[in-house]
Amino acid sequence: MELSPEVSRGLQLAGDTAHIPDKLYTKLVSYACDVLLEPSQCGPVPDAGADAGCVKGALAALSTLFLEAAKHDINTDSLSHTLEDSKFSNDRIEIFSKKFLAKKHGLRALLSSIGNFPPHIVDVDWRIQHYIKNDCLNRVCQPLFLIDLKTEKSDAGEQSVQLACNQEELQDLVGKLRDACKTLQRTAQES
Amino acid sequence: MEEVDGIIAHTLRSIGCDVEDEVEAVAQFSTELVVEGVARCLRVINPDLDLPYKLPPSMSARFRIGTSLASAVQDIGYRGEVGYQTFLYSSEADIRRVFIFLIEKLPKEASQGVEESLGASALLRKSISAELMRRISLPWTPNYCKRNGVCWRGDTWHREAYSDVHSFRSTPLAIPEGLEDLTTPISKETRCYFSKHMPYAQHQPKSSRDVAASLLASNEGQLSAHHEWENEWNTLGMYSRLPVEGYKKKKKEKLLQKISDQISQSVKVAESSNKEMLQSLSAIRTAGTKTKASRFTHIEKLQFAQDEENAVSQVGTPVVHSEEDTQKKREEETEELRKTLAQVTANLDRLRIQSKKFKEKSILMEEEIGNLEESQAAMKEEYKVKKKTLDLLPNAEKNITDMQGLVEASSERLLSLKAQWEKRRQPLIAQYEELKHLAQSQMSESQQQLEEIQELRERMKQMAADTRTKEEVYKQLVIEYEKMAKDVNRSAYTRRILEIVSNIKKQKLSIDQVLLDTRSLQKDINQLTGKLDRTFTVTDELIFKDAKKEEAVRKAYKYLAALHENCSMLMKTVEDTGVIMREIRDLEDQVSAEGKKKTTANLEKISRDLHEMKKENSQLMAKYKKNHNS
Numbered sequence: 001m002e003l004s005p006e007v008s009r010g011l012q013l014a015g016d017t018a019h020i021p022d023k024l025y026t027k028l029v030s031y032a033c034d035v036l037l038e039p040s041q042c043g044p045v046p047d048a049g050a051d052a053g054c055v056k057g058a059l060a061a062l063s064t065l066f067l068e069a070a071k072h073d074i075n076t077d078s079l080s081h082t083l084e085d086s087k088f089s090n091d092r093i094e095i096f097s098k099k100f101l102a103k104k105h106g107l108r109a110l111l112s113s114i115g116n117f118p119p120h121i122v123d124v125d126w127r128i129q130h131y132i133k134n135d136c137l138n139r140v141c142q143p144l145f146l147i148d149l150k151t152e153k154s155d156a157g158e159q160s161v162q163l164a165c166n167q168e169e170l171q172d173l174v175g176k177l178r179d180a181c182k183t184l185q186r187t188a189q190e191s
Numbered sequence: 192m193e194e195v196d197g198i199i200a201h202t203l204r205s206i207g208c209d210v211e212d213e214v215e216a217v218a219q220f221s222t223e224l225v226v227e228g229v230a231r232c233l234r235v236i237n238p239d240l241d242l243p244y245k246l247p248p249s250m251s252a253r254f255r256i257g258t259s260l261a262s263a264v265q266d267i268g269y270r271g272e273v274g275y276q277t278f279l280y281s282s283e284a285d286i287r288r289v290f291i292f293l294i295e296k297l298p299k300e301a302s303q304g305v306e307e308s309l310g311a312s313a314l315l316r317k318s319i320s321a322e323l324m325r326r327i328s329l330p331w332t333p334n335y336c337k338r339n340g341v342c343w344r345g346d347t348w349h350r351e352a353y354s355d356v357h358s359f360r361s362t363p364l365a366i367p368e369g370l371e372d373l374t375t376p377i378s379k380e381t382r383c384y385f386s387k388h389m390p391y392a393q394h395q396p397k398s399s400r401d402v403a404a405s406l407l408a409s410n411e412g413q414l415s416a417h418h419e420w421e422n423e424w425n426t427l428g429m430y431s432r433l434p435v436e437g438y439k440k441k442k443k444e445k446l447l448q449k450i451s452d453q454i455s456q457s458v459k460v461a462e463s464s465n466k467e468m469l470q471s472l473s474a475i476r477t478a479g480t481k482t483k484a485s486r487f488t489h490i491e492k493l494q495f496a497q498d499e500e501n502a503v504s505q506v507g508t509p510v511v512h513s514e515e516d517t518q519k520k521r522e523e524e525t526e527e528l529r530k531t532l533a534q535v536t537a538n539l540d541r542l543r544i545q546s547k548k549f550k551e552k553s554i555l556m557e558e559e560i561g562n563l564e565e566s567q568a569a570m571k572e573e574y575k576v577k578k579k580t581l582d583l584l585p586n587a588e589k590n591i592t593d594m595q596g597l598v599e600a601s602s603e604r605l606l607s608l609k610a611q612w613e614k615r616r617q618p619l620i621a622q623y624e625e626l627k628h629l630a631q632s633q634m635s636e637s638q639q640q641l642e643e644i645q646e647l648r649e650r651m652k653q654m655a656a657d658t659r660t661k662e663e664v665y666k667q668l669v670i671e672y673e674k675m676a677k678d679v680n681r682s683a684y685t686r687r688i689l690e691i692v693s694n695i696k697k698q699k700l701s702i703d704q705v706l707l708d709t710r711s712l713q714k715d716i717n718q719l720t721g722k723l724d725r726t727f728t729v730t731d732e733l734i735f736k737d738a739k740k741e742e743a744v745r746k747a748y749k750y751l752a753a754l755h756e757n758c759s760m761l762m763k764t765v766e767d768t769g770v771i772m773r774e775i776r777d778l779e780d781q782v783s784a785e786g787k788k789k790t791t792a793n794l795e796k797i798s799r800d801l802h803e804m805k806k807e808n809s810q811l812m813a814k815y816k817k818n819h820n821s
Binding site for chain 1: 320324366369410414416
């Protein structure tokens with residue numbers, strides 16, 4: 001994990017008792033984390049007892065550290081090393097580490113929601129049509145399977161993919177999917 | 192032997208035998224434990240074997256089990272002597288031998304461990320399988336049951352739905368800077384902006400879900416800019432021998448210069464191309480009137496017409512003309528305007544040329560003025576000198592002598608001054624030389640230091656990279672180590688093996704020594720025997736020659752023969768004694784080995800068991816008779 005000099009300076013600001021008093025620091029740490037996870041429920045910024053500019057700088061640096069630490073999934077040791085480099089006292093390191101450990105999975109889940117992914121199937125509908133005739137042919141009398149795959153895509157919400165197939169094609173599809181499942185199970189049991 | 196016993200006990204415990212903690216030596220093994228251990232080992236080696244772990248109370252069943260164990264052990268390939276008595280009436284050495292054989296035959300779990308520690312790819316594959324296993328074992332949940340599309344199971348989670356996912360969109364963030372250091376000068380206005388008007392970084396992105404992306408991007412951007420700067424400073428900045436600020440300033444100036452150069456150049460190019468275009472346009476225009484208008488000119492005309500029409504309408508004179516009329520009029524107008532334009536440009540060009548000429552002229556004039564002024568000053572000077580000489584003319588004689596005196600005095604002064612100057616000059620020149628030398632040496636020193644710094648930086652980088660890779664390897668090894676079975680005895684084994692190897696080396700050395708000794712002894716003996724033989728033959732011959740003449744010598748010859756015979760007998764006896772002694776030692780060893788086999792105790796046990804067998808037999812006979820009679 002690497003932090004830019006600007007963020008390191010912001011952390012020094014947050015670790016300095018002259019700029020941020022202890023009481024405010026605790027509030028700032030939990031705010032810096034919660035504003036990422038639950039932006040709608042964390043209320044106003046606690047900034048009593050310090051210069052608002054300092055609070056802004058410290059808060060931005062703390063949030064960045066939370067995100068970077070979650071991104072690299074670093075352990076408590078290296079986290080406390082980083083904080084020691086920014087001249088944090090042991091109490092402050094303890095407070096930060098505790099908050100980080102409690103919210104690490106939430107932060108990682110949040111980061112996992114950023115990105116572009118292929119559409120995922122969430123549901124399937126199907127029906128059989130018995131095809132009696134059409135414009136060109138009278139009495140076709142064949143079954144036709146209609147399959148509706150409901151997919152989800154990032155930024156686009158639900159989309160459905162419709163496809164029609166006959167029985168052999170359907171069986172082929174099912175066979176291939178079954179193959180995939182079996183391979184998956186075999187891979188899982190290798191451990 | 193203690194280590195071997197310890198290993199046996201440990202192995203038996205690990206395959207599930209109930210060995211108590213205080214039992215450490217094979218001598219302490221009870222018959223039940225021996226049977227259970229052997230049976231478990233056999234079951235592990237060959238799971239198809241059907242052997243009970245516990246001895247039944249009945250004697251005959253016990254013997255049957257003992258025999259089957261013995262045959263199973265022999266089936267695996269045990270070469271030594273083994274029978275039911277090996278297990279039921281155990282002797283320490285036999286049991287130990289059997290256990291050592293069985294433990295060697297046990298399937299090696301350690302080999303699996305070796306395969307596992309193949310490296311990162313194996314670990315990765317394993318973790319993939321573990322994760323898949325975990326997910327397969329989870330029940331399926333419908334899509335709407337997941338919060339934000341993430342499936343939580345305690346501390347582990349995985350993403351299952353993707354409706355909530357959004358792409359990486361970052362906003363540039365403004366963050367207050369320079370507040371942590373009280374020495375950095377920040378203007379009052381900036382400070383006021385920081386504390387009162389700048390919004391929080393977390394509130395700056397339009398959508399709250401872009402906060403994380405923006406913060407990450409800002410950190411990454413600053414970091415890469417920092418790296419870039421560091422790189423540049425290391426390669427270029429250091430050799431410029433400027434302080435950081437100076438280098439930055441110089442770079443800025445250079446960039447500005449470059450930008451202004453580029454702009455002026457492109458302006459020139461644009462001007463020339465503009466001129467060309469205007470020329471070509473006018474050419475087209477004139478050509479268009481002569482030849483049939485091309486489509487392009489037609490469109491252009493139309494456009495121009497429209498534009499002008501607009502202009503006309505904006506002026507506010509809504510005159511209605513027929514299209515041809517207006518066109519004609521317009522052409523006339525343009526022609527007129529063009530003419531006036533040509534006139535004006537011609538005028539302008541002429542004027543420009545004139546002004547240039549005037550400027551040149553004025554420069555020439557100024558030069559002339561300067562020349563004239565110079566000549567005036569020189570003339571004034573001349574005039575002054577001449578006036579003085581004229582003033583001095585009336586009493587020329589006296590003045591001439593005065594002048595000569597003056598000249599002499601001044602020349603003398605000049606000489607003395609020159610001498611003084613030389614005096615001063617010498618040390619100054621020396622100092623100058625010295626300083627020059629010093630500066631040069633400093634220069635080379637600084638160069639050297641620069642090179643050193645560069646080298647150190649390279650080394651630092653390399654070291655950092657090294658540490659990083661080593662840390663990674665360490666982490667991986669720690670993970671592997673944690674995954675490995677915790678075999679406490681492993682290190683003890685290796686230590687023991689090393690000790691044994693060193694012992695064997697020592698023993699080999701001593702054996703070699705003994706062999707050498709024996710060989711030298713043998714040599715001595717051979718030499719002595721040869722000497723004896725030779726001496727004897729010589730003496731024998733001498734005395735035999737004399738023996739014919741004198742009686743006493745004959746007697747002496749007889750004595751000699753007897754002495755020789757006796758001596759050889761004595762030798763033989765000594766050798767025999769040695770052989771016997773060796774035999775005795777062997778026998779003693781055998782006796783102690785037999786003694787170790789607990790023969791008496793085992794015999795007692797056997798006789799007890801025999802009693803029991805007889806009792807069982809008689810009981811069975813009685814039962815059988817009863818059954819037969821009834």
